[in-house]
Amino acid sequence: MPFRNRYTGLIDRYRDRLPVSDDTRIISLGEGNTPLIRLHNIPKLLGKQVDIYVKYEGLNPTGSFKDRGMTMAVTKAVEEGSKAIICASTGNTSAAAAAYAARAGITAFVLIPDGKIAMGKLAQAMMYGAITLQIKGNFDDGMRLVKEVAGEAPVTIVNSVNPYRLQGQKTAAFEIIEELGRAPDYHCLPVGNAGNITAHWIGYCEYSSASGEHVTEACAYCNGKCAYAGGAIVGNRPKMVGYQAAGSAPFLRGHMVDHPETIATAIRIGHPQSWDRAWNVMEESGGWFAEVTDAEILAAQKMLTQYEGVFCEPASAASLAGAIKDIQSGKIPEGSSLVLTLTGNGLKDPDTAIAQCQGKATLLTIDATLDQVKRAILDNMR
Ligand code: AN7
Numbered sequence: 192m193p194f195r196n197r198y199t200g201l202i203d204r205y206r207d208r209l210p211v212s213d214d215t216r217i218i219s220l221g222e223g224n225t226p227l228i229r230l231h232n233i234p235k236l237l238g239k240q241v242d243i244y245v246k247y248e249g250l251n252p253t254g255s256f257k258d259r260g261m262t263m264a265v266t267k268a269v270e271e272g273s274k275a276i277i278c279a280s281t282g283n284t285s286a287a288a289a290a291y292a293a294r295a296g297i298t299a300f301v302l303i304p305d306g307k308i309a310m311g312k313l314a315q316a317m318m319y320g321a322i323t324l325q326i327k328g329n330f331d332d333g334m335r336l337v338k339e340v341a342g343e344a345p346v347t348i349v350n351s352v353n354p355y356r357l358q359g360q361k362t363a364a365f366e367i368i369e370e371l372g373r374a375p376d377y378h379c380l381p382v383g384n385a386g387n388i389t390a391h392w393i394g395y396c397e398y399s400s401a402s403g404e405h406v407t408e409a410c411a412y413c414n415g416k417c418a419y420a421g422g423a424i425v426g427n428r429p430k431m432v433g434y435q436a437a438g439s440a441p442f443l444r445g446h447m448v449d450h451p452e453t454i455a456t457a458i459r460i461g462h463p464q465s466w467d468r469a470w471n472v473m474e475e476s477g478g479w480f481a482e483v484t485d486a487e488i489l490a491a492q493k494m495l496t497q498y499e500g501v502f503c504e505p506a507s508a509a510s511l512a513g514a515i516k517d518i519q520s521g522k523i524p525e526g527s528s529l530v531l532t533l534t535g536n537g538l539k540d541p542d543t544a545i546a547q548c549q550g551k552a553t554l555l556t557i558d559a560t561l562d563q564v565k566r567a568i569l570d571n572m573r
Contacts, residue, residue, distance in 0.1 A: 198224055201362045202262055208365070208397065209263065209358055218265045218295045222251045222258035223362055227370050227530070232498040233511075239518050240525040244375070245495070245511075246363060249503055249536030253315060256360060256387060256534045257287035261349065263359030265291035268347040275300065277346040279333030281383065281457045282312030283535055288349050289319035300346060302326050302333035307456050309504065309540035329451065331462040351386030352464050360387055364394025367530055374399065374429045375528040381509035382433035382442060382480065383458035385469035387534065392431055392472040399426035429530070431478035432523075433469065434513030436488065436506075442469065442480040454485040454543060457506035457535060483512040489547055491515065492537070502537030502544075510534075 201223030202209055211217070230243040248256035265288075268276055275298040278288045285301035285308075292299035299321040303313070307329065316323045326333055334350060341348050351357060368374055374395055380388045435442055436453035441461055448461035463469065473479060483491075492508035495501045510531040517523040537544060548554060552571075557563040 200262060201259060201359065202266060205362050205365060209362075210355065211266065215266060215270055217262070218269060218291055219262050220252035220258065220290065220294060222262050224366065225250050225363075227367060228499070228501060230499055233494060233515075236494075236498065237515065237518060241518055241523070242528040243514070244367075244371070244528075244530045245499075245501060245503075246367060246530055246532045247501060247503070248363070248532060248534050249507065249539075253283075253286045253290045254311070254536035254539055255283040255287065255504075256363065256532065257283045258291075259362055260351065260356030260359040260386070260390070261287035261291045263355040264347075264349040264353050265295050265297075267355045268349065269295050269297065271347070273345075273347040274298065275346045276349045277337055277341065278302070278349045279330055279337045280308070280312075280350075281330050281459055282308035282316075282539070283457055284350060285321060285323070286312050286315035286319070289316045289321035292321065293319045298322065300324065302337060304329045304333065304459075307459060309456055310542055311536075311539040330460050331449075331451075334462070334464065350464065351384055351390075357386055357390040357393060360390035361394030361397065363532070364391045365398055368395070368398050368426070371528075371530075374427050375530040376427075376429060377432055377478075377514075377523055377527055377529045378429040378532070379432040379434065379510045379514045379529060380532045381455070381458055381506050381534055382435050382469070383439075383460040383463065383506070385433065385442070385463045385465040385472075387532070388431055388433050389465045389468040389472055391532070392428075392476060395428045396475075399428050428476060429478075431472050431476040432513065432517065433473070433478070433480045434509040435480060435482050436509060437482045437484045440480075440482045441466075443482045453488075455488050455504075455506035455509060456540075457504060458509065481513050481517065483509050483516065487512040487516070489543075492544075493547060495533075496537065501533065503533035504535040504537055504539045505543055507533040507535050 200219030202217050226247045251258040277300040279302045288299045301321045302324045305325040438453045439451035441448045451459050451461035491512035
């Protein structure tokens with residue numbers, strides 16, 4: 192007898208809205224179904240009446256939202272007979288590709304910028320057994336090479352230019368609507384290649400529309416076959432807000448950026464792959480792009496851990512950093528509901544976290560004596 196109530200991943204859960212058949216062998220690690228946590232303390236600190244939820248995507252199997260897209264991309268690659276996948280990555284895509292390839296029994300090749308990915312992500316790619324190519328270049332160089340080599344070698348690209356990636360990632364929007372009962376007023380995400388913001392918009396549009404035809408230009412991938420695509424919008428849709436790191440902000444500059452820099456290495460991307468689609472998302476949803484500095488990103492990351500007990504990686508904190516600015520300026524008015532996607536787990540980047548806390552009062556080195564432990568307690572009660 193099968194165990195009937197087991198959660199078996201997002202493809203199984205949203206099978207009717209994804210491009211799979213009953214015969215498809217699903218490659219899953221139980222991704223999706225991540226917590227939507229209501230913030231209690233930060234809205235009070237801001238002194239604003241806003242209802243903020245964080246979608247903690249760092250609790251996916253490899254620690255980021257990439258698993259949603261990768262379960263679909265690898266499932267379809269295997270179905271189509273592929274024996275190897277390839278991606279360029281700032282770290283999280285490579286971790287997910289490596290894990291799902293291992294699960295499927297195929298080879299993963301990953302191109303990562305030498306020295307510019309967080310330690311946890313490098314450990315993942317290596318442990319899962321991906322052939323890891325560190326290139327003397329950035330993500331954008333890697334992406335160009337991946338596209339070129341895919342024409343000359345038997346490998347399937349699993350970057351978000353692969354249409355199945357966004358199909359998997361759209362399911363985060365489904366989960367949010369199901370949990371809240373409707374879409375939030377604003378949905379804020381960090382933006383690198385802009386695949387995820389596009390995928391969320393596809394998800395919101397599909398869910399909010401009646402049956403019929405294709406509703407959104409951003410949803411170029413479904414070819415009008417979305418189960419929920421339709422002309423009539425029956426539910427609400429959020430304004431989509433995309434935050435970029437100031438040193439890697441092509442959407443703010445209005446053109447590609449050749450030498451992107453930011454401490455949030457996950458979004459150190461100057462040539463976004465979903466450029467046109469993301470602009471369409473903004474136009475259709477009435478949302479906007481904004482930028483945040485590295486200092487603001489780190490402050491937001493610290494705030495989330497210290498005041499809410501939620502540890503995300505720096506890139507993810509861009510969504511909170513940006514939302515705080517837009518709430519404080521009134522651009523996001525009081526009375527609004529917001530969902531912020533926390534795209535990756537804080538454990539991915541221990542170096543940045545430790546560097547941020549080094550020398551701070553919370554890290555004490557003491558003798559192994561009762562006296563010193565007692566003093567540390569009495570001196571440091573909140
Ligand atoms: C934590 O892993 O592009 O705007 O190669 O890892 O959909 O690109 C990572 C992107 C946000 C940006 N937050 O998402 C990669 C990669 C985290 C990320 C993004 C990424 P997109």
